[in-house]
Amino acid sequence: MDRKEEILRISGVNVRKCMRCGKCSGTCPSYDEMEFHPHQFVYMVESGDIEPLLNSDSLYKCLSCFACVERCPRGVEPAKVVEAVRLAAVRQKGNNHLKAENVPELLDDETPQQLLVSAFRKFTK
Amino acid sequence: MHRIGVFVCHCGTNIAATVDVKAVAEAMKQEPGVVFSVEYQYMCSEGGQTMIQEAINEHKLTGVVVCSCSPRMHEATFRKAASKAGINPYMVEIANIREQCSWIHKDIMTATEKAVILARTAVAKVQLNAPLVAGESPVTKRALVIGGGIAGMQTALDIAEAGFEVDIVEKQPTIGGKMTQIDKTFPTLDCASCILTPKMVDCAQNEKIHIYAYSEVDEINGFVGNFTAKIRKKARYVDTTKCTGCGVCTEKCPQKKVPNEFNLGLDTRRAIYIPFAQAVPKVATIDADYCTMLKSGKCGVCSKVCTAGAIDYKQQDEIIEQQYGAIVAATGYNPIKIDNYDEFAYSQSKDVITSLELERLMNAAGPSSGTLIRPSYLDRQDDHKAHPKTIVFVQCVGSRSDDGCGKPYCSKICCMYTAKHAMLIREKYPDTDVYVFYIDVRTPGKLFDEFYRRAVEQYGVHYIKGMVGKVAPQPDGTLDVQASDLIANKQLHINADLVVLATAIEPDKTARSVATMLRASMDTNDFFTEAHAKLRPVESPTAGVFLSGVCQGPKDIPETVSQASAAAAKVIGLLAKDKLTGNPCVAQPNELMCNGCSSCEKVCPYGAITYSDKEFMQYDRSMAVRRVASVNEAVCQGCGACTVACPSGAMDLKGFSNKQIMAEVDAICK
Numbered sequence: 095m096d097r098k099e100e101i102l103r104i105s106g107v108n109v110r111k112c113m114r115c116g117k118c119s120g121t122c123p124s125y126d127e128m129e130f131h132p133h134q135f136v137y138m139v140e141s142g143d144i145e146p147l148l149n150s151d152s153l154y155k156c157l158s159c160f161a162c163v164e165r166c167p168r169g170v171e172p173a174k175v176v177e178a179v180r181l182a183a184v185r186q187k188g189n190n191h192l193k194a195e196n197v198p199e200l201l202d203d204e205t206p207q208q209l210l211v212s213a214f215r216k217f218t219k
Numbered sequence: 220m221h222r223i224g225v226f227v228c229h230c231g232t233n234i235a236a237t238v239d240v241k242a243v244a245e246a247m248k249q250e251p252g253v254v255f256s257v258e259y260q261y262m263c264s265e266g267g268q269t270m271i272q273e274a275i276n277e278h279k280l281t282g283v284v285v286c287s288c289s290p291r292m293h294e295a296t297f298r299k300a301a302s303k304a305g306i307n308p309y310m311v312e313i314a315n316i317r318e319q320c321s322w323i324h325k326d327i328m329t330a331t332e333k334a335v336i337l338a339r340t341a342v343a344k345v346q347l348n349a350p351l352v353a354g355e356s357p358v359t360k361r362a363l364v365i366g367g368g369i370a371g372m373q374t375a376l377d378i379a380e381a382g383f384e385v386d387i388v389e390k391q392p393t394i395g396g397k398m399t400q401i402d403k404t405f406p407t408l409d410c411a412s413c414i415l416t417p418k419m420v421d422c423a424q425n426e427k428i429h430i431y432a433y434s435e436v437d438e439i440n441g442f443v444g445n446f447t448a449k450i451r452k453k454a455r456y457v458d459t460t461k462c463t464g465c466g467v468c469t470e471k472c473p474q475k476k477v478p479n480e481f482n483l484g485l486d487t488r489r490a491i492y493i494p495f496a497q498a499v500p501k502v503a504t505i506d507a508d509y510c511t512m513l514k515s516g517k518c519g520v521c522s523k524v525c526t527a528g529a530i531d532y533k534q535q536d537e538i539i540e541q542q543y544g545a546i547v548a549a550t551g552y553n554p555i556k557i558d559n560y561d562e563f564a565y566s567q568s569k570d571v572i573t574s575l576e577l578e579r580l581m582n583a584a585g586p587s588s589g590t591l592i593r594p595s596y597l598d599r600q601d602d603h604k605a606h607p608k609t610i611v612f613v614q615c616v617g618s619r620s621d622d623g624c625g626k627p628y629c630s631k632i633c634c635m636y637t638a639k640h641a642m643l644i645r646e647k648y649p650d651t652d653v654y655v656f657y658i659d660v661r662t663p664g665k666l667f668d669e670f671y672r673r674a675v676e677q678y679g680v681h682y683i684k685g686m687v688g689k690v691a692p693q694p695d696g697t698l699d700v701q702a703s704d705l706i707a708n709k710q711l712h713i714n715a716d717l718v719v720l721a722t723a724i725e726p727d728k729t730a731r732s733v734a735t736m737l738r739a740s741m742d743t744n745d746f747f748t749e750a751h752a753k754l755r756p757v758e759s760p761t762a763g764v765f766l767s768g769v770c771q772g773p774k775d776i777p778e779t780v781s782q783a784s785a786a787a788a789k790v791i792g793l794l795a796k797d798k799l800t801g802n803p804c805v806a807q808p809n810e811l812m813c814n815g816c817s818s819c820e821k822v823c824p825y826g827a828i829t830y831s832d833k834e835f836m837q838y839d840r841s842m843a844v845r846r847v848a849s850v851n852e853a854v855c856q857g858c859g860a861c862t863v864a865c866p867s868g869a870m871d872l873k874g875f876s877n878k879q880i881m882a883e884v885d886a887i888c889k
Contacts, residue, residue, distance in 0.1 A: 116684070116704075116705040119688070119705070120656075121688025121701065122710070125710035133703065134708075161688070165688060167615070167619065
């Protein structure tokens with residue numbers, strides 16, 4: 095299946111409902127951390143410009159706080175699009191998002207080790 | 220058997236591209252009673268109509284079937300053409316092979332098959348048609364206008380100008396409507412009061428106009444030309460014939476803590492009040508919810524200070540019954556409640572206001588006497604922080620939204636009034652920074668876009684393409700406005716002193732009950748529906764009911780006034796007639812079959828059915844009295860509810876009799 099179609103199917107979002115008001119990006123608490131912002135996720139998925147999103151750190155900067163979903167006046171639900179792109183990235187075959195040798199540097203006192211274990215499972219092929 | 224002619228229309232390619240019109244005409248020649256069948260490019264054209272008339276004469280036709288567009292479109296056209304050729308107009312039937320056939324099908328084979336069936340059905344019906352003659356009813360030469368805002372006032376003034384009596388019913392204590400609260404009007408920036416109050420005075424002084432202010436319509440019965448309305452004049456507890464409007468009572472009343480709705484609760488008024496200085500009628504009203512005399516019997520200050528003796532604590536609501544020929548709905552609008560939009564902090568901060576509240580804050584007669592003050596500083600206006608230095612406007616709050624809190628439509632007026640507000644503020648307070656967050660700037664209208672560009676280019680208003688996501692009140696009393704700037708692809712934080720929300724507008728809450736009383740239809744947003752979106756925009760589909768102003772859809776003042784005058788023209792056209800020709804397709808009871816059960820009377824929405832006792836001859840030639848239904852043909856609208864309700868099949872609708880309907884069903888199933 096086409097990558098765009100896959101993301102649309104996973105998210106269940108109708109990106110055509112977007113009226114380009116930018117309220118999602120106006121409300122996003124992680125905005126400054128992101129290379130691509132919530133409204134760009136919606137727009138780029140709609141125009142099939144998926145590769146840059148898959149390769150961007152922005153995917154993991156989204157907090158899934160759903161503020162954008164709550165406040166979108168058109169019911170577009172941008173956070174679901176971000177989550178769908180995230181899943182599409184995970185499902186890409188042969189992609190290791192977390193390598194064993196990178197784990198030690200992520201260890202600190204505050205991060206629960208279970209988190210790293212589950213992340214290692216989820217993001218490693 | 221009737222001699223029937225069938226006329227199949229191509230409607231250019233509208234029908235002919237999907238339906239084999241020649242085959243339809245050919246097939247009809249085989250139908251019983253059809254003596255002539257033909258197809259033509261445009262049946263509604265003069266050539267087409269002449270063709271029908273010539274065929275009627277040449278082939279001695281007694282019935283006509285036109286296979287064309289919806290009967291709503293051209294039934295009247297073809298009936299008129301047929302009656303000119305000497306046959307009864309109700310001997311014409313339309314087979315709708317456009318809307319119900321060619322427009323919804325793609326395949327020529329199936330569409331043609333369906334068109335043949337529809338045509339055959341109409342032929343079967345015409346065989347059972349009988350000539351019908353419409354009755355006439357008189358017209359009461361008086362109009363009722365529900366709502367006394369600028370729309371209702373303009374309609375009333377125009378109707379009165381033509382010499383007819385008009386009553387305005389306004390639920391507020393004064394006429395004038397929303398425009399009384401507005402400070403300046405776009406795109407000319409003239410003062411709203413200065414152009415409105417003379418019109419209010421004109422209404423009051425016009426001998427043909429009668430104003431029922433502080434009144435509501437309780438009940439409406441009847442039909443076009445002959446409506447009866449019950450108007451409830453709510454008790455003001457003030458004798459309006461004695462009150463001089465001097466205002467002494469409104470200064471002496473000890474109950475000072477009543478939220479002043481005219482200033483949208485930004486200040487307070489007394490329990491006895493006159494909404495504003497130019498109110499029409501300028502008489503005091505006691506607010507029964509707050510008056511201590513009415514609540515506990517202790518006070519009576521207003522009565523003591525009133526030198527005219529106008530105070531009457533025992534006043535009751537008064538019901539007035541009046542006849543009307545036409546009714547105009549001009550029920551207006553209100554800004555929506557925005558409490559559900561938590562992100563804008565409207566209920567958390569006094570300094571987040573709606574645009575209508577800003578109008579009051581900028582108005583010389585408002586709570587701050589026209590000086591722009593942050594509402595949180597209204598009680599300490601001399602404070603150096605009272606004047607807002609940074610103002611953020613948020614457009615489309617609740618408009619164009621699909622989120623369940625707002626409205627799906629564009630409220631139409633917000634772009635222009637926001638440009639007006641921004642411009643006026645920059646003009647009066649050049650030290651103020653003004654930001655406008657917009658999704659689109661919509662300025663169709665004469666001199667409208669020029670006006671908006673002036674705000675940007677001449678007045679330096681910062682227009683930012685993007686939406687505000689969040690307004691957070693800060694400990695120092697300012698507001699952190701978090702928003703996106705889509706063009707710069709940035710998220711902004713603006714430290715604002717005042718945030719103004721361009722709130723969506725919605726029809727007044729009373730509109731639905733008015734529509735129910737008028738039996739006028741509404742859309743899903745509670746705007747009145749017009750009879751035709753393009754060609755009959757000021758008429759309701761209910762005969763004799765007309766639409767004026769925002770009750771039909773969002774409008775600015777110039778558009779409202781145009782529509783108000785258009786509605787008046789339609790009313791005048793109706794009232795100028797002495798008699799109205801009715802619809803002959805009315806219900807007809809068969810007294811021999813009627814068992815007097817009252818089922819039809821109960822379902823009739825028009826009150827057209829009554830029962831009476833009549834003497835009938837029995838089988839044994841003896842006489843017996845039975846209770847039977849009779850229909851007032853002038854009141855019956857031909858809806859057919861009674862024909863369905865009647866358990867003994869005694870009720871029939873002329874032109875749509877049970878026999879005719881069954882013949883149609885048979886023809887379809889053949």
